Amino acid sequence: xxxxxxxxxxxxxxxxxxxxxxxxxxxxxxxxxxxxxxxxxxxxxxxxxxxxxxxxxxxxxxxxxxxxxxxxxxxxxxxxxxxxxxxxxxxxxxxxxxxxxxxxxxxxxxxxxxxxxxxxxxxxxxxxxxxxxxxxxxxxxxxxxxxxxxxxxxxxxxxxxxxxxxxxxxxxxxxxxxxxxxxxxxxxxxxxxxxxxxxxxxxxxxxxxxxxxxxxxxxxxxxxxxxxxxxxxxxxxxxxxxxxxxxxxxxxxxxxxxxxxxxxxxxxxxxxxxxxxxxxxxxxxxxxxxxxxxxxxxxxxxxxxxxxxxxxxxxxxxxxxxxxxxxxxxxxxxxxxxxxxxxxxxxxxxxxxxxxxxxxxxxxxxxxxxxx
Amino acid sequence: xxxxxxxxxxxxxxxxxxxxxxxxxxxxxxxxxxxxxxxxxxxxxxxxxxxxxxxxxxxxxxxxxxxxxxxxxxxxxxxxxxxxxxxxxxxxxxxxxxxxxxxxxxxxxxxxxxxxxxxxxxxxxxxxxxxxxxxxxxxxxxxxxxxxxxxxxxxxxxxxxxxxxxxxxxxxxxxxxxxxxxxxxxxxxxxxxxxxxxxxxxxxxxxxxxxxxxxxxxxxxxxxxxxxxxxxxxxxxxxxxxxxxxxxxxxxxxxxxxxxxxxxxxxxxxxxxxxxxxxxxxxxxxxxxxxxxxxxxxxxxxxxxxxxxxxxxxxxxxxxxxxxxxxxxxxxxxxxxxxxxxxxxxxxxxxxxxxxxxxxxxxxxx
Numbered sequence: 001x002x003x004x005x006x007x008x009x010x011x012x013x014x015x016x017x018x019x020x021x022x023x024x025x026x027x028x029x030x031x032x033x034x035x036x037x038x039x040x041x042x043x044x045x046x047x048x049x050x051x052x053x054x055x056x057x058x059x060x061x062x063x064x065x066x067x068x069x070x071x072x073x074x075x076x077x078x079x080x081x082x083x084x085x086x087x088x089x090x091x092x093x094x095x096x097x098x099x100x101x102x103x104x105x106x107x108x109x110x111x112x113x114x115x116x117x118x119x120x121x122x123x124x125x126x127x128x129x130x131x132x133x134x135x136x137x138x139x140x141x142x143x144x145x146x147x148x149x150x151x152x153x154x155x156x157x158x159x160x161x162x163x164x165x166x167x168x169x170x171x172x173x174x175x176x177x178x179x180x181x182x183x184x185x186x187x188x189x190x191x192x193x194x195x196x197x198x199x200x201x202x203x204x205x206x207x208x209x210x211x212x213x214x215x216x217x218x219x220x221x222x223x224x225x226x227x228x229x230x231x232x233x234x235x236x237x238x239x240x241x242x243x244x245x246x247x248x249x250x251x252x253x254x255x256x257x258x259x260x261x262x263x264x265x266x267x268x269x270x271x272x273x274x275x276x277x278x279x280x281x282x283x284x285x286x287x288x289x290x291x292x293x294x295x296x297x298x299x300x301x302x303x304x305x306x307x308x309x310x311x312x313x314x315x316x317x318x319x320x321x322x323x324x325x326x327x328x329x330x331x332x333x334x335x336x337x338x339x340x341x342x343x344x345x346x347x348x349x350x351x352x353x354x355x356x357x358x359x360x361x362x363x364x365x366x367x368x369x370x371x372x
Numbered sequence: 373x374x375x376x377x378x379x380x381x382x383x384x385x386x387x388x389x390x391x392x393x394x395x396x397x398x399x400x401x402x403x404x405x406x407x408x409x410x411x412x413x414x415x416x417x418x419x420x421x422x423x424x425x426x427x428x429x430x431x432x433x434x435x436x437x438x439x440x441x442x443x444x445x446x447x448x449x450x451x452x453x454x455x456x457x458x459x460x461x462x463x464x465x466x467x468x469x470x471x472x473x474x475x476x477x478x479x480x481x482x483x484x485x486x487x488x489x490x491x492x493x494x495x496x497x498x499x500x501x502x503x504x505x506x507x508x509x510x511x512x513x514x515x516x517x518x519x520x521x522x523x524x525x526x527x528x529x530x531x532x533x534x535x536x537x538x539x540x541x542x543x544x545x546x547x548x549x550x551x552x553x554x555x556x557x558x559x560x561x562x563x564x565x566x567x568x569x570x571x572x573x574x575x576x577x578x579x580x581x582x583x584x585x586x587x588x589x590x591x592x593x594x595x596x597x598x599x600x601x602x603x604x605x606x607x608x609x610x611x612x613x614x615x616x617x618x619x620x621x622x623x624x625x626x627x628x629x630x631x632x633x634x635x636x637x638x639x640x641x642x643x644x645x646x647x648x649x650x651x652x653x654x655x656x657x658x659x660x661x662x663x664x665x666x667x668x669x670x671x672x673x674x675x676x677x678x679x680x681x682x683x684x685x686x687x688x689x690x691x692x693x694x695x696x697x698x699x700x701x702x703x704x705x706x707x708x709x710x711x712x713x714x715x716x717x718x719x720x721x722x723x724x725x726x727x728x729x730x731x732x733x734x735x736x737x738x
Contacts, residue, residue, distance in 0.1 A: 052635055052654060069723070073444030111438040111446065113723040115634060115657065115698055117616040118568035118705035119585035125634040127656035127672040139438055141446035143468035143484075145512060145584075146565035147533050154443060175633045198630070199564065199587035 045190055047219035047237050051180035054129045055224050056096035062133070062176075063104035070109035075153040076137065076165055080108060082211075083169025087177070090212035092235070093221040094228055095177045105132035111139035121149050121163060121200075124172045133176045137165065152203060161202050164209045171196050174217055178224055182216050190216075193237060219337065223274040230311040231283035234267075238337030240276065241268035244286070246328045246343035254351040255321055261288055263304055263314040263328040263343065280312020281338070284330060288316050291325045291345075304328065323349045416500035420493055420544055424521030426476020431456050432496035433710045433726060434471050434479045439464075453479055453496040460499030463492070470513040470704050472571075474711040480523055482511040491525060491541060506546045509536055512569060513704040519577025520597055524553060526569045526582075535566060538582055538595070540602070553603045554595045557584045564588065570703050573597075574620040575664050575714075581609075581625060583617040589630055590614040594643065611646035614639070616703060621664035621682040626651070628658070638669065640682075651680060652687075659699030662714035666731040670698050670719075679731035690734035696721040699729075 056062060064084075066072060072080060084098040105128075114136035116123035121142070125134040140154040152162035174196040182194030191197065192207050194214040201208045213221070219237035227234070234240060245264045253259050265281045267273050286304040291297060304314035314328070328343040434453040441447050451463040451471055469483040471494075479494040481501070489511035494501040504523060505511070510533075514525035520540075527536035535556035542548070557566060563586045570583040583592045591610030595603055615628035615636065627648070629637040634656045639648035652658070657670035660682075667680040670693055677693035680686070700708055700718040710718035710726035720726035 051631075051633065073440075073442075076444055110444065111440055113707045114705075115701070115722065116705065117585070117628065117632065118570065118703045119587065119590070119616070120567075120632045123633045125656060125673070127635045127654075128674075132673065139440055139446040140444055141467050143512075144567050145528060145533065145535070145569055146567060154445060172633070181632070198632075 045185060045193070045216070045237075046183065047216050047223060047235075048174075048182045048194055048196055049180035050220070050224075051175055051178055052126050052129065055178055056130050058094035058225055060096045060130065062096045062098050062106060063101035064098060064106040064108050064133070064135075065101055065104040067107040067109035067112075067134075070107075070112040070136075072108070072110035072137065073154070076110055076151065079153050079164075079166035080135075080137070080169045082166050083173055086166070086170045086211045087173040087213070090218070091177075091221055091225075092213070092218045092228070092232060093225040095221045095225040098173055098176070106134065107132075108135045108137075110137045114138075119144075122168050122172055124175045126176050126178070129176075135169075135172045135176065137168070152209075158203055160204055163200065163202050167195065167208065167210055168200060170211060170213070171200060174213065177221060179217055179220050182214070193217075223276060226275045226279060229282070230280045233335060234276070234281075234337045236335065236337045239339060240273050240337060241270065241339045242266065242281065242330060242332065242341040243268045244328050244330050244341040244343040246326065246346045248326070248346060248348050251346075252349040252351070253320070256319070258317050258319045259348055260315055260317045261304075261326060261328075261346075261348075262307070263288075264312055265314065265330055265341065266312050267338070282306060282311050282313075285333075286314045287329045287331070288318075289327050289329055290320075291327075293323060293325070298327070300329075318348075320348055320350050322352070323347065414500055416495055416498060416502050420502045420504075421476075421478075422521065423476075423478070423516060423518055423523075426478065426516075426518045428711060428713060429455070429474060429477030429497060430711055430713055430728070432474040432477040432479075433708070434474065434494070434496060435708045436465075436469070436471055436706075451479075451481060451494070453494050454499070455497040460497065461494060461501070463494070463501065468510065468512075471706070471709065472513065472515045472702065473709055475516045475518050477711065478516055479709065480514045480516050482514045482525065484510050489527075490546075491523060493523070502544060503546045504544065505541045505548070505550070513571060514541070515571045515573065517573055517577055517580075517597065519573075524571055524573075524580060525550075526571060535569070535584075538571065538580070551602075553580065553597070554582055554593060554606060557591070557593070563591075568616075568704055570617050572617055572619050572702070575662065579620070581617060581620065582606075583627075585616065590616065590627070592617060592625055592627075592641070594625075607643040609641045609643050609645075611641075611648070614641065614648070616701075618658060618667075619660045619664065619702070621660060621667070624682075626658075626660055626667060626682075635672070638667065652678075657698030657719075659701075659717040659719070661717055661731065662712070665715065666717075668699055668717045668719075668729065668731050679734065689737035690731060691737050692729060692734045693719065694721070698722070700726055 088097050122137045140151045142149040150162040151165045152158040179196040181198045193216040215235045216237035219235035243266050248259045248261045267276045267279045269278045287300045288302040289298040290301045302316045304316045307313035307315050325345045325347050327345050330341040332338040332340050432455045437450045439448040446467045449465045449469050452459045454460040465483040466485050471481045473479045474496050477497050481492045489507045491505040491514050492501045493504050509527040512526045514523050517524050523541040525539050537556045538554040539550040540553050566584045568585045572581040578598050580595050580597050581592050593606035595606045613630045615630040618626040625641045627639050635654035638652040641648045655669045656672050659668050669678045675693045675695040678687050679690050697719045712718050712728040716728040716730045718726045719729045
């Protein structure tokens with residue numbers, strides 16, 4: 001296989017990996033069912049695959065205009081623009097933003113010349129990223145082997161079998177972002193997890209007029225572009241490990257004093273987490289638990305508060321009366337694609353009397369009350 | 373198997389309609405993208421040339437332009453054809469229409485008026501055409517098989533749109549009986565409806581690749597066109613992720629991956645293999661030279677391009693492709709054609725005039 005990056009690092013005359021010589025295309029009868037049965041691999045449910053290798057910049061505003069001589073009719077233009085707005089509203093990430101302008105490097109065309117395969121009703125070219133893209137829509141009335149393409153919005157009354165051009169526009173903007181077609185379960189029970197689909201559905205099949213990205217579209221966008229804010233939910237199409245760290249300041253006190261327990265919650269550093277790797281997670285529910293020395297039972301004593309101005313940080317001030325072990329626990333809700341996390345055990349030492357003997361905990365000595 | 377001679381029972385009324393249709397085809401056209409205004413076209417005065425072994429007519433071209441109504445509905449298409457800078461012909465076609473070639477300066481046009489389909493052979497340089505076939509069925513597309521001296525057409529039924537398979541059109545009698553080369557693709561529920569059927573010949577014209585594409589995958593049936601075995605048992609070439617066919621390279625089929633956008637991977641398939649060899653991971657455009665020797669790959673919109681020698685797999689960066697240029701596709705959805713030499717490909721910026729590009733002669737990029 002020739003990778004573009006390889007080709008452009010290679011000396012001009014150097015050959016690429018050899019293409020294996022293959023036997024002649026023999027005219028032999030094979031079972032068609034065999035070939036077709038191999039055509040749809042069943043893959044595990046997961047974020048949309050990647051399309052291309054180059055992302056847009058985070059929150060990059062990408063302007064587009066109608067291609068000269070291929071301007072969509074009003075009903076199409078309105079809904080294509082709505083598709084761009086749908087992408088912005090439902091991206092749940094710092095993916096690119098598409099906005100129409102009077103002049104732009106990117107073009108959207110309706111009818112006319114196009115680079116699309118013959119089996120699509122629309123297609124896009126993102127090989128110009130991060131400068132430009134192109135999108136093409138086949139016109140209402142285009143003939144295909146099975147019949148005639150009908151865009152719903154071109155009709156005064158939507159008829160069954162028509163395609164929602166606004167949904168298709170969102171699909172194409174998803175491709176332009178970097179989303180490849182979602183790999184569904186064989187029974188397509190997860191079809192609504194993605195707008196970006198091999199087979200877009202026509203009216204009135206479920207999902208025919210979806211105007212927001214699905215959770216597995218969003219999952220890929222978050223992996224490639226990060227969350228907008230650290231308190232935004234992580235797509236449930238992901239299952240990312242989290243890391244929770246605990247500290248206290250001071251780590252050792254004398255009875256009657258207070259100490260501030262702090263925590264940091266972040267997505268665990270991992271290649272699979274891509275751009276989310278190590279990102280802080282704010283405004284999650286973190287509980288502080290205590291276990292007295294000699295006990296095995298952990299008891300929830302508080303819910304940590306978010307630290308204003310410090311993303312992914314949590315704090316709670318306690319006034320312990322005795323030395324004990326503490327830990328933080330993040331019980332990830334089912335509404336997010338995150339895994340539970342528990343911090344390491346942290347001992348907070350409480351000095352109990354004047355001139356008490358020091359005890360080493362957390363690398364620090366227990367304070368002594370000044371001897372009077 | 374043969375098609376019925378429908379003209380026998382339809383009789384004179386249809387003949388009148390057909391005359392009206394033929395006359396109606398030839399209206400003065402608009403300018404073709406800045407070219408000089410073509411003269412009104414007509415039926416060729418002479419008889420059609422022998423199609424077998426046509427000589428290349430480099431520089432002949434055609435272009436299809438959609439005609440939309442005020443609501444954006446496709447109501448027809450206009451074919452412009454010519455040679456060099458001159459547009460010699462315009463043809464008003466139905467909304468369901470396609471063109472292929474040129475091969476030896478001949479463009480094969482299929483057009484449907486909602487009642488009948490016609491297949492026409494257009495002499496691009498001469499600016500005239502011959503009616504080759506009429507059908508009650510819908511002719512989705514047709515290509516010229518010059519080595520065999522015939523046309524090959526894909527038909528679907530008018531009412532149900534069921535695949536009728538591939539048919540051989542010989543001679544110049546529009547009502548002549550057709551010979552079936554390949555039957556319809558057997559129905560496969562998992563495949564879903566077929567969206568497009570593509571036809572490609574190998575370089576010697578001894579094999580025809582018939583590709584049927586659904587929304588999720590494509591499958592190719594390769595059928596023999598050898599004189600002693602026309603329509604011989606079809607080989608299935610397909611499997612996961614096969615996209616639009618580009619063409620034959622010797623004993624392999626070169627296709628795109630099943631993408632609905634660009635960039636996309638390029639693949640090589642052999643009969644019986646369920647998985648292809650990936651040739652290029654991401655390309656924005658690609659075409660084979662007519663001899664199947666080189667695959668020209670445009671990598672992005674900046675004009676970065678490469679040639680892949682399919683004999684030994686060597687890939688080299690080449691100069692000479694301008695920013696925005698892409699190789700012309702040759703499929704049923706093609707909007708333009710441009711005849712080049714066997715060692716060349718046709719490229720253009722979308723909607724612009726095509727030109728020839730020779731990968732063998734292209735300067736290597738540093």
